[in-house]
Amino acid sequence: MTICRRYANDHHEAEDMLQESFIRIFKSINQYKSLGSFEGWVRRITVNTAIQFLQKRKIRFTEIDNMSIEPPSSDRSVFSDLDAEDLLKLISLLPDGYRTVFNLFVLEGYSHEEISQMMKIETATSRSQLSKARAMLREKINALQKIRVK
Amino acid sequence: MTDSQLNEIFKKQLPAHESPVPEDMWERIIRRKDRDRRGFFFFFTLIGLFILGFVTAGILLFNVNRKEVSRVKQTFSDSNIVSSSNNAQSVATDPVPKKDSSLNNDAVHGRNSSLHMVDMHKDHVKDTIPSEERHAAFLQLQETAKNKSVENDQMKSNADSVSDLSGNADSKNSSKTSEDSSKLSDQKANLAIASTPRVLTSDSAKNTTLKKQDTTKKIAGKKWSLDLYASPDYPIEYAKYYVKSKLSYSVGLRLNRSFGKRFSGKIGIQFSQLNYALPDTSGYSNDYHLLRLDLPVLAGYSWGNETFGMTVNAGAIFNIYSWLHPSANYIKSNAGLSLYLGFNFSKHINDRMEIFSEPYYRYQLSTSTVSTFYFQKFIDVAGISFGARYHFRR
Numbered sequence: 001m002t003i004c005r006r007y008a009n010d011h012h013e014a015e016d017m018l019q020e021s022f023i024r025i026f027k028s029i030n031q032y033k034s035l036g037s038f039e040g041w042v043r044r045i046t047v048n049t050a051i052q053f054l055q056k057r058k059i060r061f062t063e064i065d066n067m068s069i070e071p072p073s074s075d076r077s078v079f080s081d082l083d084a085e086d087l088l089k090l091i092s093l094l095p096d097g098y099r100t101v102f103n104l105f106v107l108e109g110y111s112h113e114e115i116s117q118m119m120k121i122e123t124a125t126s127r128s129q130l131s132k133a134r135a136m137l138r139e140k141i142n143a144l145q146k147i148r149v150k
Numbered sequence: 151m152t153d154s155q156l157n158e159i160f161k162k163q164l165p166a167h168e169s170p171v172p173e174d175m176w177e178r179i180i181r182r183k184d185r186d187r188r189g190f191f192f193f194f195t196l197i198g199l200f201i202l203g204f205v206t207a208g209i210l211l212f213n214v215n216r217k218e219v220s221r222v223k224q225t226f227s228d229s230n231i232v233s234s235s236n237n238a239q240s241v242a243t244d245p246v247p248k249k250d251s252s253l254n255n256d257a258v259h260g261r262n263s264s265l266h267m268v269d270m271h272k273d274h275v276k277d278t279i280p281s282e283e284r285h286a287a288f289l290q291l292q293e294t295a296k297n298k299s300v301e302n303d304q305m306k307s308n309a310d311s312v313s314d315l316s317g318n319a320d321s322k323n324s325s326k327t328s329e330d331s332s333k334l335s336d337q338k339a340n341l342a343i344a345s346t347p348r349v350l351t352s353d354s355a356k357n358t359t360l361k362k363q364d365t366t367k368k369i370a371g372k373k374w375s376l377d378l379y380a381s382p383d384y385p386i387e388y389a390k391y392y393v394k395s396k397l398s399y400s401v402g403l404r405l406n407r408s409f410g411k412r413f414s415g416k417i418g419i420q421f422s423q424l425n426y427a428l429p430d431t432s433g434y435s436n437d438y439h440l441l442r443l444d445l446p447v448l449a450g451y452s453w454g455n456e457t458f459g460m461t462v463n464a465g466a467i468f469n470i471y472s473w474l475h476p477s478a479n480y481i482k483s484n485a486g487l488s489l490y491l492g493f494n495f496s497k498h499i500n501d502r503m504e505i506f507s508e509p510y511y512r513y514q515l516s517t518s519t520v521s522t523f524y525f526q527k528f529i530d531v532a533g534i535s536f537g538a539r540y541h542f543r544r
Contacts, residue, residue, distance in 0.1 A: 001168070001169035001170070001171045002164060002167050002168060002169045005169050006164070014169075015172060015175070015178075018171070018175065019175070019178055019179055019182055022179045023179065023182060023183060026179075026183065082159075082163075083163065084163045084164055084166075084167035085167075087159070087160055087163050087164060088164070088167070088169075091160075106157045106160055106161065107160060107161065107164060107165070134153055134156055137156065138156070
């Protein structure tokens with residue numbers, strides 16, 4: 001469910017992704033060869049399903065210009081205060097393109113080349129989306145920090 | 151903080167995190183699996199229905215054609231019997247020419263009648279046989295007629311010589327002439343037997359064809375017609391698993407204009423109510439009715455006969471206005487364009503009225519929900535219309 005929530009826009013969409021993933025898992029369970037871990041196989045199906053959901057929605061890899069690329073100064077202690085739910089919320093606030101590339105690169109471990117093939121985009125677009133996703137996350141964390149300090 | 155540090159934070163926290171899964175998730179998955187299976191069966195049922203429709207149409211068309219063929223055959227055999235008996239009578243009552251002068255007349259008459267028969271054949275052939283074959287047959291008939299006329303000329307000259315010798319002719323010559331004349335009469339009779347039934351058959355077939363053409367003409371001649379129909383239909387939604395489609399309906403009026411024998415254009419107005427159930431957050435299922443007012447613009451291609459017809463209708467349906475009951479702000483007031491494909495099977499009741507049924511599928515091209523809504527709702531519709539068609543006077 002966490003994987004789905006990372007890719008989805010909202011909780012409803014995450015539930016749909018999870019449901020669709022399970023249907024696919026049931027349908028293709030006979031294709032699973034006990035070469036790798038079952039968990040990894042399930043995870044891969046879930047990620048692929050989530051990506052297909054996003055592709056159906058025709059997500060745009062647009063870039064937001066009025067955002068500073070330079071990382072704003074942020075204290076690492078702020079991050080340590082954030083739990084997984086906070087991080088998921090932060091991810092869900094990212095635009096579709098940023099969120100997808102960030103998830104695929106940082107959490108699934110795909111390279112920019114692989115992401116560009118999966119999402120049918122340029123490698124440079126993938127890099128730029130990742131960099132802007134990071135910048136946006138830092139910005140939001142700083143905003144969160146300010147709220148907490150107050 | 152560097153990129154890698156940021157990455158580490160997310161990598162450390164998220165993979166081990168377990169989000170709560172809704173309690174009914176498992177039931178939903180099972181339900182969805184069943185629904186997929188139902189959808190599969192529904193798809194095949196729909197295809198089955200179309201095939202059944204085609205087969206029924208085919209059988210009906212075939213039967214009607216067969217009936218007509220047997221009717222024509224029956225007329226053919228009847229006319230054969232009648233004409234044969236007539237010919238037999240005429241042959242029986244025809245006096246065999248005894249006198250030389252009558253032989254002369256008969257010879258001339260024989261030539262004329264054979265040419266007349268060629269003309270009659272020509273008419274018959276013109277009606278029933280394609281032009282190339284017709285031409286060949288006509289040439290052959292002309293050749294035969296020429297041969298006959300040569301023969302008749304010879305006989306005429308024989309007769310002339312016989313009449314020139316009047317009185318001097320011996321019994322041998324007279325008997326030979328009489329043989330010749332009787333031969334000519336036989337030939338005439340044979341030719342008459344051979345040709346008359348054909349002419350009669352041609353007439354009866356012509357009558358049948360004319361009668362058929364007349365009825366078809368009556369119907370085809372009416373360029374404008376009006377369809378009134380109602381249809382039970384079923385919305386097919388691809389939006390969400392928990393949106394449950396229910397039996398719905400459409401009613402409409404369509405104005406048809408035929409262009410030639412086969413093509414037609416249709417425009418009309420249609421009202422549809424699409425029923426579905428959508429559960430709220432508590433899981434309680436609410437009934438919704440999506441009401442649509444549409445403008446169908448279709449083109450048709452028809453075939454069939456005066457009794458039974460089939461038309462393939464295809465085109466676009468423009469939505470004029472859509473609204474939801476109970477009202478909700480996520481439904482667009484104009485659902486845009488959808489594509490339509492239907493197979494219309496019609497039966498004539500009289501020269502003005504037809505009844506028809508039309509299985510159809512309507513494919514929605516644009517979403518019915520506003521873009522800000524969390525899911526997009528495409529609603530296709532499958533159904534079968536039943537209605538009546540009225541042909542206007544010219």
